Amino acid sequence: MTGLDILVLTATLFSVFTALSVAVLSLIWIERKLLGRLQRRLGPTRTGPFGLLQPVADGIKLLVKEDLVPSWADKIIFWTAPLLVIVPSFMIWVTIPISRNLVVENLDLGLFVIVALLVLSILGLVLAGWGSANKYGAIGSLRAAAQLVSYEVPLVLVVISVTVISGSMDLRVISAIQMPLDIAQPILDEAHSSFSNFNHVGLPLIFIFPLGLFIFLLAGLAEVGRTPFDIYFAESEIVGGPFVEYSGAHWSVFFLAEYMNTFAVAALAGLLFLGGWYGPILPEWTWFLIKTYLFVVIIFWIRGTFPRLRIDQLMAFGWKVLMPLSLMAVIIAAIYRFYNWPEWSLTLMSLSGLIMVGLAFYLRYTRPVLRLAEKYGHRSRGARNVI
Amino acid sequence: MVMYDDVPMSDSSGEFDMLLNMGPQHPSTHGVFRMLLKIDGEVVTDAEPHIGYLHRGSEKLSEFEQYHQVITLMDRLDYLSNFNNEWVYCRAVEKLIGVIVPERAEYIRVILGELNRIASHLLFIGTFGLDIGAMTPVMFAFRARERIQSLFESVSGARMMHNYFHIGGLKEDLPEDFSVNISRLIPRLRQDMEETDRLLSFNELFVSRTKGVGVMSKDMAINYGWTGPGLRACGVKYDVRKAETYSVYDRFDFEIPTTLDGDCWDRYFVRVMEIYESLSIVEQALEQMQEGPVNAMGRRLVRPAKNDVYVKAENPRGEIGIYLVSDGSDKPYRLKVRPPSFCNLSALKELITDSYIADAVVILGSLDIVLGEVDR
Numbered sequence: 001m002t003g004l005d006i007l008v009l010t011a012t013l014f015s016v017f018t019a020l021s022v023a024v025l026s027l028i029w030i031e032r033k034l035l036g037r038l039q040r041r042l043g044p045t046r047t048g049p050f051g052l053l054q055p056v057a058d059g060i061k062l063l064v065k066e067d068l069v070p071s072w073a074d075k076i077i078f079w080t081a082p083l084l085v086i087v088p089s090f091m092i093w094v095t096i097p098i099s100r101n102l103v104v105e106n107l108d109l110g111l112f113v114i115v116a117l118l119v120l121s122i123l124g125l126v127l128a129g130w131g132s133a134n135k136y137g138a139i140g141s142l143r144a145a146a147q148l149v150s151y152e153v154p155l156v157l158v159v160i161s162v163t164v165i166s167g168s169m170d171l172r173v174i175s176a177i178q179m180p181l182d183i184a185q186p187i188l189d190e191a192h193s194s195f196s197n198f199n200h201v202g203l204p205l206i207f208i209f210p211l212g213l214f215i216f217l218l219a220g221l222a223e224v225g226r227t228p229f230d231i232y233f234a235e236s237e238i239v240g241g242p243f244v245e246y247s248g249a250h251w252s253v254f255f256l257a258e259y260m261n262t263f264a265v266a267a268l269a270g271l272l273f274l275g276g277w278y279g280p281i282l283p284e285w286t287w288f289l290i291k292t293y294l295f296v297v298i299i300f301w302i303r304g305t306f307p308r309l310r311i312d313q314l315m316a317f318g319w320k321v322l323m324p325l326s327l328m329a330v331i332i333a334a335i336y337r338f339y340n341w342p343e344w345s346l347t348l349m350s351l352s353g354l355i356m357v358g359l360a361f362y363l364r365y366t367r368p369v370l371r372l373a374e375k376y377g378h379r380s381r382g383a384r385n386v387i
Numbered sequence: 388m389v390m391y392d393d394v395p396m397s398d399s400s401g402e403f404d405m406l407l408n409m410g411p412q413h414p415s416t417h418g419v420f421r422m423l424l425k426i427d428g429e430v431v432t433d434a435e436p437h438i439g440y441l442h443r444g445s446e447k448l449s450e451f452e453q454y455h456q457v458i459t460l461m462d463r464l465d466y467l468s469n470f471n472n473e474w475v476y477c478r479a480v481e482k483l484i485g486v487i488v489p490e491r492a493e494y495i496r497v498i499l500g501e502l503n504r505i506a507s508h509l510l511f512i513g514t515f516g517l518d519i520g521a522m523t524p525v526m527f528a529f530r531a532r533e534r535i536q537s538l539f540e541s542v543s544g545a546r547m548m549h550n551y552f553h554i555g556g557l558k559e560d561l562p563e564d565f566s567v568n569i570s571r572l573i574p575r576l577r578q579d580m581e582e583t584d585r586l587l588s589f590n591e592l593f594v595s596r597t598k599g600v601g602v603m604s605k606d607m608a609i610n611y612g613w614t615g616p617g618l619r620a621c622g623v624k625y626d627v628r629k630a631e632t633y634s635v636y637d638r639f640d641f642e643i644p645t646t647l648d649g650d651c652w653d654r655y656f657v658r659v660m661e662i663y664e665s666l667s668i669v670e671q672a673l674e675q676m677q678e679g680p681v682n683a684m685g686r687r688l689v690r691p692a693k694n695d696v697y698v699k700a701e702n703p704r705g706e707i708g709i710y711l712v713s714d715g716s717d718k719p720y721r722l723k724v725r726p727p728s729f730c731n732l733s734a735l736k737e738l739i740t741d742s743y744i745a746d747a748v749v750i751l752g753s754l755d756i757v758l759g760e761v762d763r
Contacts, residue, residue, distance in 0.1 A: 039526035135407050139429075139744070227520060228592055236415040236518050237745050307592050308520025310745045311429050365591035368598070373589050376646070376656065 012104050016093055024259040028055040030293070031300045038304035062255075065248035070132060073245065077131030082246070082253040084124030088117040089260040096267055097172050099277040099284035100187065108191070111159055111169040114268065118155070118223060121257065122148045125232065125242045128254070132245035140241020143311060144225070144232035150318040151222035151229075157326035158215040161333035162272050165201070165209060165346070175276030177201045183278065201343060204275040208343050209333070211350035213273040214357070215326050217295070220265035222318070224258060227303040231314055266295035321357065328353050404432065407744070411440045415518050415748045418758030422735070422751075429743050434736050438729075441762040449722040454480050454554060454689040457719065462548040464724060465760040467510055468703045470496075470503040470539075473552040475700040478633065479709040480554045482698055483691040491679040492556035493635045497672045498569070499542065499551070501665040505576065506535040507703035508658040508665075509583075511755045515655055516587050518752035519596050524587045531579035538568055554689055556682030569673065573666060580662055588659060597652035601738045601750035604649060611737075612730040615705025616657040617754065621649035627701035639671045651753040658755075690717045704728050704755055726760040 029044070029052060036043025044051030069078060095110040097103035107113055122145055129141025166174045168191065176187040178201055206213050222229040233241035243254050270276060270291030279287035309317070332349040335341070410421035419440035425433035445464060449457045461472040474496055481488060488496075513528030536546045541562055543551035551558050587593055603613070608621040618625055626643045628636045644660035646653035695712040705727025714720040731754050739747040 035522070039523050040530060041526060135405060138405075139407075139426075143429075230520065231745075234520065234745065236520060237748050239414060304523050305586075306521065307516065307590065307596060308745075309592065310596060310743055312743065313595065361591075365595055369589050369591055369594050372594065372598075372652075376660070 009104075013094075016104055017090065020090065020093060020260055020263075021256075023263055024256055025055040025059070027259045027263060027296060028058065030296065031303075034297065034300045035304050038301070059252065062252040063249050067248040067250055068245075070134070070245050072133045074131045074133065077127050078245075079250075081124050081128035081131055081242075082250050082257075084127060085121050085257045086124075086253050086260075088120040088124075089257040089264070092117050092264045093260075095171065096264065096271070097175070097276065098288050100172070102285060103172070106170065106172055109169045110171040111163065111174070114171075114264070115152075115156055115159055118261070118264075119148070119152055121261065124257075128246070129242035132242070134245050136238045136240070136244045137242050140232050140234075140238050140244070143238075144242060146311070147222060147225070147229065147232055147314060147318075150315055151219045151322070154215055154318065154322040154326040155219040155223060157323075157330050158212050158219065159272075161326070161329040162205065162209070162212055164330065164333040164337050165205070167337075171271050171276075175271050175278065178204045178275035179278040203343070204273060206273045208347050209273070209329075209350050210347075211325070211329050211332075211353040213269065214354060215322060215329060216269055216272065217265075217298075219322060219326075220269065221299065221302070222314070224261040224265055226262060226299055228306040228309050229314060230303075230308055231311055234308055236308075262296065262299060263292065266299065267292045269295045321360065325353060325357060409747075410437075415752065417514065417752065417756055420732075420751075420756065420758055420761070422739075422747075424739075424744070424747065426744060429745075431739050431742055431744060431747050434739050434747070436732065436735050438732070438758070438761050441758045443763065445763045446722050446724060449719050451718065453717050454691075454719065455686070457722065458552065458554075459548065459550050462550060463759060464726065464763060465702060465704065465707075465728065465757045466547060467507040467757055468503050469547055469549050470499045470552065471700065471702045472707070473549065474500055474634075475698060475702070475707050475709050477552045477554050478700065479696055479698040479711045480689060480691070482696045483694055483711060483713055484554075484689060486555045486683050488556050489680045489683055490635070491560075491677060492681040492683075494672050494676040495557060495561060495681065496552060497634055497636070497639075498669050498676075499539070501668045501672070502535050502538065504665050504703045505662050506532045506539075508662050509535075509580075511658055511703075512583060512587065512655070515749075515752045515755075516593070518748050519593060521587060521590075521593065524583055527579065527583040527586065531576055531583065534572055534575060534579070538565075538572055541565070541568060553682060553686070555684035556680070558682075560681045566673075569669075573670060577663075577666060580659075580666075584659055588656060594652060596745075597655060597749060597753070598650055599648075600651045600746050601742065601753060602648065602650045603734065603738065607734065607737065608649065611734040613705070613734065614727050614730065615702070616661065617654050617705065617731050619643065619645045620653035620657045622647045627699055627706050631699070633700060635672075635675075638675060639668050641668050641671075651749055654753045654755075688717055690715070699725070702727055704757065704760070705731060724760075724763060726763065728754075728756040728758075728760045732756050732761055 032054065033043040033051070044054035047053040047057045069075065092114050094104045095107045095113055097106060125144040126141040129137035129144070162174060163169050166177045168174060170191050172187055173191045176184040180202055201208060225232055233243060238244070243251055246254060267288070270288065274291045276291070277284035277288040279290070329350070332346065332353070335349070336346040405426050407424040407426050408421070409424055410416035411419040416422070421437040421440065423435040423437065424431050445460050449460055452460065458473050458476060461476040462469045464472050509528040509532040513525035516524035539549065540546050542565065543549035603617070603621055605621045605623060608618050609623065614625070622645055624643050624645050627633070629643055641664045644657050644664060646657055691713040693713060693715045695710065697708060697710045699706050699708040707727055708725030710723040710725070711719055712721040735751065735754065738750045742750065
């Protein structure tokens, strides 16, 4: 590696850092505005046009705040934990392709690296809770460990099934198979992909493999700890969990990591299931951003709508619902690939999986609720005018 | 289990229990309530509530104030249902001196009391959602509550500490624009309520978090002296407004909503149904209300004969009782409040033992305590 290479790499990483920080600021603004609108408020309006500078103001406030360390904390662990959380969150972005060529370092095993790095943040969270020597922190970090480990498995399995369908762990190839062949072929050639014309997908995977997106989004939500899976820092129960003793800049580092992970999960959902940067007319990176922000908005929308799960419900959902479902996803992807069945067979199989889950959810949750509504003669979503 | 020092570090099996101190500075203890939880992983094995952080000596203070001045102290007991508190105190003094309140004043008291009940229940619905992690219902509920507060402000000049009910009636008649404001308010409240309700009441996650959690049996509820929505959620059809009718409540047609299971969802939903009942009471009262005087005795100094009375009323949180003793002077000799929150809270230990930490928060939220009233 020559000196020039190092210089270029440094500059690239610096620009990734900057771009990500801006993305996080935009996420904070979008979240506050969207939640505000959902809740019949305006959200921030005073700092800059449409409150656009509010995240900046928040950042400045956090940075100039006193950084308190509890006197009984384990100082080394306390200071290392935020680093352990933020560094993997940044490293994920090294191999996420924003467009065909706009990627810091495209790896053949990109998806593998990303999944491996996502797991690392558990360590940071556990150490944060442990190092701050706080009982709420300890409970929160143990919850985080349990939650992230349980939901890592479905996430990995769904990633495997996508890999089986696309025949590669290279994110560019995974995106390319969701594009028309004439656009995809150069990318596939470049990646030395063995993909033949025969079972080239061509449509975004969301239409062919909706089951995968369903599992990926749910497991991803749990992985980044967003509602309804925000159990490990549940504000109304354990008051922030692992972050309870952190303040100022160190707290903002956790915050940054959380939003960056949210952004990464949304970006991955876009790459794996919506065809990444492919789209008509607009430049490629715009399409990447549009798809990513679409998922970001969905994640925030869920946050504004749903309450939190309880820890036993979370574990039950992870192991009893998502886990078998993701195993099923792997199996149907393998069947599709092994027998070279047409694409609609995958759609059918994955829809049947979704219907099974829908039915189970209906029987377990919705039907009792509807019965309850009926019992009290109360209009629920189904029958609005009963009362 | 009382304090940290008294707790043995391990039991005979050598396993350690963790003590978790929740409150008084905790977002979900609804004020300055503190509880000490003994936890085994995620399960609460024992709980010890600590109260008294908001003790202001209201009862003792009342002995140094004239009867009229005590009303302001009553405002500050249950600071979410101020009108109802003023009302029950005024009724106690009125019973002591034997004054008949003019009819119009009674109707206005009913209207304001029921609106205050709605406001209090709305706050409960919002914060209960917040306890479970739903952040939107609280905004919807507060918006509806804000409309009521604005009406209160136009009536009494204050948003919470009104000092509007006086002994023998009211401080003054309603403002001129009241009838316009309230005719606009009620349909809006109904609409707001339905929105909040639709968002939260039958949400699958909400129901799965609250149904079957913190179940209180009928007998236990009665034994603990529970009153109000908590008792009615266990299937006991007891409401002071019907059981021992006071004021003009016998002239209205309303139901006492009850549910059967006595869990957190039932305690929540009884309140939702009560809001609709209260709205109908307000509408009926507005129809029946006539013009007339609003105060029977002006602002004369009250100097009751030596006597004692006990008066009770249905507050949003349950049955409030006032025991008032006079020694012939212009100040109460003794004032004892029987606060509903305190009695409802007494069952907390029973309810949260062997539940999850997350459920402990939900159960505490479902009791709907106001510490101003618990600690007095």
